[in-house]
Amino acid sequence: MKGKITREYIVESADRLFYQRGYEHTSFSDIADFVQISKGNFYYHFKSKDEILAAVIQLRLENTRNMLAKWEADGERPEDRIMSFIDMLIANLADIKMYGCPVGTLCTELAKLNHASRAEANELLFLFRSWLSRQFVSLGLEAKADELAMHLLARSQGVATLAQAFQDEGYEGFIKHEVEQMHAWLSCTASAAQSAQEAGAGR
Amino acid sequence: MKGKITREYIVESADRLFYQRGYEHTSFSDIADFVQISKGNFYYHFKSKDEILAAVIQLRLENTRNMLAKWEADGERPEDRIMSFIDMLIANLADIKMYGCPVGTLCTELAKLNHASRAEANELLFLFRSWLSRQFVSLGLEAKADELAMHLLARSQGVATLAQAFQDEGYEGFIKHEVEQMHAWLSCTASAAQSAQEAGAGR
DNA sequence: GACGGATTAGGACGATCGTGCTAAAATTCA
């Protein structure tokens, strides 16, 4: 029973450490030290480092699904929901500057390692992609929904990458400026869709 | 004298391997095996792994400077030069799908490792940034040049990240489609700048 | 209070890492 708590604590800590230092650069001992647990104790909960990674990814998948569901419940219009996605860059600004995007950096690393869990990590990205796609469909943009989703995903990934690299060498307010541009792009896209729909209905 | 050739061959090979597998995940032995050289021989040319990385980055910096200079010499209009940058995504499409952007992935990795050569790697990004910025200045967009440069840099980074993650799971022609959009964005930006300039001149 | 499963502690293991030495071979130059 108590092991459940320990296990969860391990996963959460590993999650944080993997994010901050990268998966490969985080050792078994690093996690053990952080959690204040003997290394042998680890073996009871996880048979291998890969197994921890798998658990971390599962946790992230669950958290992401919950977050997306909440955005969907909270946002009245599809635009508002997509805004929630964009504003993630602002909400996690400090972390992103230091460690980049948790999803993007993990996928990039696992790709280079040819790691077995690569597909599961990509599923994280796919979660955002398909969710965004659905929102664009709600906006009446069925035909271009996936393209638009990928476009927005790419832009946020790029912003995160540069924010991490340049940190404070980037011009002041880089992230905020890009976020504003994405807002403008979204408004433009949404209103164009709406007027097209109205024109179609009036025909 | 012959050592010069060996040294260059080592650096080029390390460059390739670092790109494909990542810096940390590429061992001394990996490079030695690839170059078909004894491990001890390495120590003659490079005293440490960090030293190889430094040499690799210097090589990339030099190559990048040459490439940018060539683009600047070849392209008549600033738009054409910026197009060369954008079209890099097409020219290196196969590699990017497999290994991502050489610059972006290196910067991301070194950031997580807190590596000493991080600043030098960032210099690579900065090279593109300042070069692009100069092109936008040539377009008559002094005030927004750096913003536009960062914007374009971010978009290409994002495209590379998603291309690598999704590989063939991305919708067909994702990269090409995004490149086309960047072309359109550039044309729009450039012509807007030109008409603004003409209006200013006619005043 | 004793039993039994769940949990923990600590250390040992083989492998691989980056590093560094020394002696031999190859090359250069007088």
Add this chain to the structure above:
DNA sequence: TGAATTTTAGCACGATCGTCCTAATCCGTC
């Protein structure tokens, strides 16, 4: 050709990695 220098090969060192075993401890249940 011969001496000096550059270049190479092979091996060994200590550290750290992921893995894994065994014994001790906790804790709920009868």
